[in-house]
Amino acid sequence: MQMTAKAWAKVALLLAPGLGLILALIGTVIYMAVTQSFGYYNLSGESVFSLEHWAEMLDRRLYFRSVQYSLYIGVLSAVFSVALAYPLAIWLRKPFAGSMLIGTLLKAPLLVPGLVAAFLFINVIAYHGIVNQLMEALGIWDGPRRLQNDRYGIAVLILQTWKNMPFALLLLTGAVQGISDDVLDAARDMGAGSFTRFRKIIAPLSLSAMQAALVIIFIGALADFSFQVIAGPTNRQSMSQLMIYFQGHGRWHDAAVVGVTLMVLALIGSAVLAVLARLLVRGERVR
Amino acid sequence: MSQQRLNDILLFALLAVCVVWLVIPFGMAILWSLVDPAAPWTADRLLPPALSFSRWIDMWQNSSLKAALINSYTQAPLAAALSLSLAFPTAYALGRIRFPGREIAKLLVLLPLVVPSYVTAVFFSSLLFQLGLTGWKFGAIVFAHAVLFLPYSIRILIVSFEQVRDDHIEAARDLGAVFWRRWYVAYLPALRPGIFAATLIVFIKSIEMFAIAFIVGSPDIVMIPSLLFASLGQDYVRPNAAVLSLILVVPNILLMLFLERLLKSANPSLSSGKG
Numbered sequence: 120m121q122m123t124a125k126a127w128a129k130v131a132l133l134l135a136p137g138l139g140l141i142l143a144l145i146g147t148v149i150y151m152a153v154t155q156s157f158g159y160y161n162l163s164g165e166s167v168f169s170l171e172h173w174a175e176m177l178d179r180r181l182y183f184r185s186v187q188y189s190l191y192i193g194v195l196s197a198v199f200s201v202a203l204a205y206p207l208a209i210w211l212r213k214p215f216a217g218s219m220l221i222g223t224l225l226k227a228p229l230l231v232p233g234l235v236a237a238f239l240f241i242n243v244i245a246y247h248g249i250v251n252q253l254m255e256a257l258g259i260w261d262g263p264r265r266l267q268n269d270r271y272g273i274a275v276l277i278l279q280t281w282k283n284m285p286f287a288l289l290l291l292t293g294a295v296q297g298i299s300d301d302v303l304d305a306a307r308d309m310g311a312g313s314f315t316r317f318r319k320i321i322a323p324l325s326l327s328a329m330q331a332a333l334v335i336i337f338i339g340a341l342a343d344f345s346f347q348v349i350a351g352p353t354n355r356q357s358m359s360q361l362m363i364y365f366q367g368h369g370r371w372h373d374a375a376v377v378g379v380t381l382m383v384l385a386l387i388g389s390a391v392l393a394v395l396a397r398l399l400v401r402g403e404r405v406r
Numbered sequence: 407m408s409q410q411r412l413n414d415i416l417l418f419a420l421l422a423v424c425v426v427w428l429v430i431p432f433g434m435a436i437l438w439s440l441v442d443p444a445a446p447w448t449a450d451r452l453l454p455p456a457l458s459f460s461r462w463i464d465m466w467q468n469s470s471l472k473a474a475l476i477n478s479y480t481q482a483p484l485a486a487a488l489s490l491s492l493a494f495p496t497a498y499a500l501g502r503i504r505f506p507g508r509e510i511a512k513l514l515v516l517l518p519l520v521v522p523s524y525v526t527a528v529f530f531s532s533l534l535f536q537l538g539l540t541g542w543k544f545g546a547i548v549f550a551h552a553v554l555f556l557p558y559s560i561r562i563l564i565v566s567f568e569q570v571r572d573d574h575i576e577a578a579r580d581l582g583a584v585f586w587r588r589w590y591v592a593y594l595p596a597l598r599p600g601i602f603a604a605t606l607i608v609f610i611k612s613i614e615m616f617a618i619a620f621i622v623g624s625p626d627i628v629m630i631p632s633l634l635f636a637s638l639g640q641d642y643v644r645p646n647a648a649v650l651s652l653i654l655v656v657p658n659i660l661l662m663l664f665l666e667r668l669l670k671s672a673n674p675s676l677s678s679g680k681g
Contacts (some may be wrong), residue, residue, distance in 0.1 A: 122505055130505050137496025137560050138515055144530070146519045146551045151529040151536075160536055210416065217417045224424040230662045232614035234634050235651040242438065243464035244643065247449035249434060261450070282428075335519075343521030345616060349638050359524040363621065365529050375532075378525045385522060 149382065155375035162371060172372040181356070187343060189358040192272055193341030196279035196357065198334045202288035203280065204332070208295045209321060222292070236282050237349040241267050242276065254395040267350055277397040279340045287332040294328035295321060322400045330396050334389040339383055358384075439648035461645045465519070469646070471653070474633045481548050481610040481629070488552035489608045490601065493559035501567025515561065518554045526554065527621035534622065543627050547619060551612045558611065560602040566600025567593075599668060606665045610658050630654050 122130075153158055158169030176182050211218050228236065244250050244266040250299040267274060298321060301335060306316050322329070344359035351357065356364070358381045365374035427451040443464075465471050496519035499505075500512055518526070530550055534540050552647045574592040583591060624632060634650040637643065 126505070130499050131497040133499035133503075134511065135495075136492045137494075137556055138511055139490060139496075141556055142516055144550075145521055145526070147533060148521065148526050150531040152525060152530050155529070160532070162535060184638065192486050212521075215410075215413050217413075221417065221424075223419055224428065227428055230659045231655055232616075232631065232639065234614075234616055234631055235655045238433055238634070238638055241430055242434050243637075245459045245644075249430060250448065251572055252452070254505070255535075300614050323595060338520060338522060342524055344524050345635065354500065359522065362528060363524065366531075366621070371532055374528055378528060381522055381525055385520075406486075 122314070150376050152378040152382070155371055156379045158372060160371075163369070172376050176373060178375045179360070181379070182380075185356050185358050185361045186384065187341075188272065188355045189341050189381075190384065190388065191339045192279065192343060192347075195276055195390070196283060196340035197337040197392065199276065199280045200283040200287045200336050201291070201332050203284045203331060204291050205317075205329075207288055208291035208325075209317070211292055212295050212298075222288075225288055228282055229289070231282070233345050234349075236278060237346055237380065239401060240274065240278050240281070241350055249312045264403045268353050270352050270354070271346075272351055272355065275343070275346045276348045278350055279336075279343065283336040283339065287336060290328040291325060294325035298324050308370060318320055326397060326400050327399075330393040333392045333396055337388055337392055338385045340382055435648045438645050439652055441645050443645075461649050465646055470633055471627045471650070472535055474628045474630045475653075477627055478613055478630045479546070481544065481551065482609045485546045485551035485555070485612040486605045486608040486654045488548060489555050489559045490563075492552060493556055493563055493604065493607045496556075497560050497563030497567055501564040502570070512561075512564070516557050519557050523554070523617040524621070525616075526550075527617040528669055530618070531622045541625055546622055546626065547629075550618045550622065551615060552608070554612050554615075554618070555608040561602050562604040563597070563606070566597045570596045603665060603668050606661060606668065610661050610665070614654065614658060 132138060151160065156172055158172060159166045161167075211222055231239070242248060244268075246263050250266065251260070254260040255263065282295075301322075302320055303316060306320055311319065343357055343392050344363060347357040347360050358377055362374045362377040362381065365371075365377065435456055437457075438447070439461055440457040440459065441454045441461065442458040443460050445454070445456040453544060481499045490513065496515070500515075503508060512652040526549075530546070534546055535541070539546065560661060570593050575588060576597075578588045578592045614631060615636060619627070619629040619632045630650065630653060634654060637650055
């Protein structure tokens with residue numbers, strides 16, 4: 120593909136308003152975060168290179184608890200969403216009476232903004248909400264229990280799965296529908312049961328969609344703020360919550376340290392999840 | 407057990423799950439938004455004792471709802487129009503011109519979706535501070551939304567541009583059509599569904615985007631998501647939060663359903679009138 124300088128100039132000019140602006144904005148955001156974490160762009164004093172903000176942060180228990188908690192929410196949300204979406208995607212692979220309706224209902228949470236989802240959920244699990252009323256009516260619980268802001272972030276995990284499972288389903292349905300019947304029939308003829316067909320054919324052939332779903336859900340849940348603030352444990356802070364707390368108090372350098380950690384963890388965590396998924400599936404592939 | 411019977415059982419089981427999944431949460435929100443303040447809905451009652459639109463009227467008259475609606479429904483179309491204008495040349499290059507690195511460029515377009523939105527929001531606001539542009543919050547929100555949602559508009563328009571038929575362009579040229587006329591007769595029919603879809607998706611995403619509105623806009627500019635967030639936090643009054651949730655979600659669902667129909671009908675060969 121030979122291109123003249125004029126043709127390159129034309130392509131560059133055309134890319135500038137779209138891709139150029141994306142690179143400029145996201146590049147500047149990353150640059151600001153990294154440089155502020157090292158003491159530059161100080162809004163209230165001298166801007167000099169300093170490792171002080173990192174050293175102070177790495178000395179804080181709050182920071183490590185926040186990293187640990189965000190990783191816990193990120194990984195489990197991604198795994199739960201994909202694990203729930205797989206059987207549904209396989210079930211909906213071939214159309215049958217009512218499959219369209221089911222697919223639409225399952226994907227409906229995609230249309231619900233995160234904050235609304237959080238409200239709907241806390242409304243259901245509230246102290247005087249329908250779950251407590253039901254458990255009391257059935258005689259399982261003596262009185263209402265506090266379900267919101269639970270200690271282990273279970274409410275946040277349920278919310279993340281509710282919101283993200285449809286996204287995983289969307290990606291996996293496309294991938295699973297692309298697998299030909301001949302391959303699955305051949306495996307069935309050779310005596311492979313449902314689980315073996317999943318491990319040795321469906322999972323390897325839908326690996327890219329699984330990796331994409333895992334990575335995108337992981338990044339979103341790792342950086343969660345609104346679900347955590349509304350429904351999460353009050354004695355834990357997610358990384359976004361910590362970053363916004365520092366930013367709200369004018370501590371930009373501390374916010375930058377948390378922001379950079381968040382981006383690095385998003386990158387490393389995504390790579391680890393994608394590689395693990397591949398290793399797991401490859402280990403099961405027919406040799 | 408036959409496959410058909412198994413499907414029927416699973417279908418009913420899943421419909422029951424969907425009731426828990428959707429009907430109960432939304433039903434509760436609708437009921438709470440209609441609770442009459444004069445007759446509170448106490449824990450010992452399964453349904454509210456009296457229903458009225460008092461909360462809706464009260465929110466309309468005595469909260470920042472009007473300002474939030476004006477702000478949200480002004481910034482979203484502006485962000486959609488800006489995003490579309492910025493996306494157009496890039497989508498043309500990526501959809502119509504073959505050049506080395508095109509696939510990498512298509513991947514780089516997705517960058518705003520990979521960087522956590524709260525990190526973008528916090529350091530975009532830091533950038534505004536550094537540039538002394540904190541007085542331009544509304545414009546900053548529109549600009550940030552337009553750029554952050556460029557991945558959607560560019561990727562949708564790339565598909566549209568790829569489907570413009572070369573023989574239509576050549577036929578128009580052979581018939582002596584000038585540049586603008588060629589755009590009108592050969593490009594526009596194939597691009598139209600993509601233009602609508604991209605505009606609509608940026609509009610919807612922009613209305614519901616909380617991170618930028620909250621970090622960059624607060625406390626001067628109130629938008630629907632930031633008002634809802636406040637109503638779920640320090641100002642938590644359940645019926646008011648229910649009203650705001652429904653105001654945020656119902657138009658979005660209707661627009662999304664319209665979008666899905668639009669994308670399904672986005673067959674460029676049909677829209678260009680040729681098979």
